[in-house]
Amino acid sequence: MNDKLSPLLAKLMGLFLLGLIRTLTGAQARWQGCPPKAEQRIYFANHQSHADLVLMWAALPEELRSITRPIAAKDYWTKTPFKKWITTAVFNAIYVDRAKTGDQDPLEPLVEALAHGDSIILFPEGTRGNHEEPQKFKAGLYNLALKFPGVVLVPAWINNVQRVMPKGEVVPVPILCSVTFGAPIALGDGEDRGEFLARARQAVMDLRDS
Incomplete structure (x- = not known):
């Protein structure tokens, strides 16, 4: 493909x-706990569908989409x-290899992105859960918060996206969806991993009915 044509x-x-x-879902963004701000952030949210990545991307305003990598x-x-091509050229996504084993650190590409100054969208469950409540968060969010204390941690709740593309269906169903962004949290001094991850998970769950 022509190098000049590809970005276009x-x-x-x-x-x-x-x-x-936005036609199918509305992709409504509700900034309840913080304003949309061009600062380095980790947005962490519940995970119901492969479409979560797309909905989170669409919910952000343009100035944040350009600096945020899902x-x-x-x-x-x-x-x-x-x-x-879509995830690379359009979303500028960070690929995580879920099959990595041994000494390979699955967080390495996330660390590189944060070190570069990017914001990221993270799903701390690591795999898709259900719409009722997220599964227990894995250690990745804690490790990143520990390594990058200056990055703002913003919880988010994604609502209804699992109904847009029900399992086994090919054609998406128009359903009103929303992403609610809550108040930032921070890793406390001396706070252990389990305590922090439970608190982060609760911050996401608290946004369900808001």
Whole structure:
């Protein structure tokens, strides 16, 4: 593909996807605990569907989308050349290899992105849960908060996205969805991993009915 044409196609595809997502879901953003602000952040949210990545991206205003990178499961989002192009060229996603074993650190690409100054969208459950409540958070959020104390941690609750593309369906169903952003939290001095992760999970759950 022509090098000059590729960024233009990515931009046009981004605009198309943004319009499609907002038509299907509304992609409403509710900034209840903090304003949308161009500062380095880790947005952490519940995980119900592969579409979570897309909805979170669409809910952010344009000035934040350009500096925020969603986390994408490499095994799913690189299955086809088109999926890989979308997540790379349009979403600027960070691929996480869920199959990594041994000495390989799955957080390495996230650490690199944060060290570079990017904001990220993280799903601390590590895998899809259900719409009632998130599963227990894995250690990644704690490790990143410990390594990057200056990055603002913003909880978010994604509502209804699992109904847009029910399991086994091919055609999306128009359903009003929303992302509620809560008040930032911070890792306390001397706070242990279990306590912090439970508190972070509760901060996400507290946004369900807000």
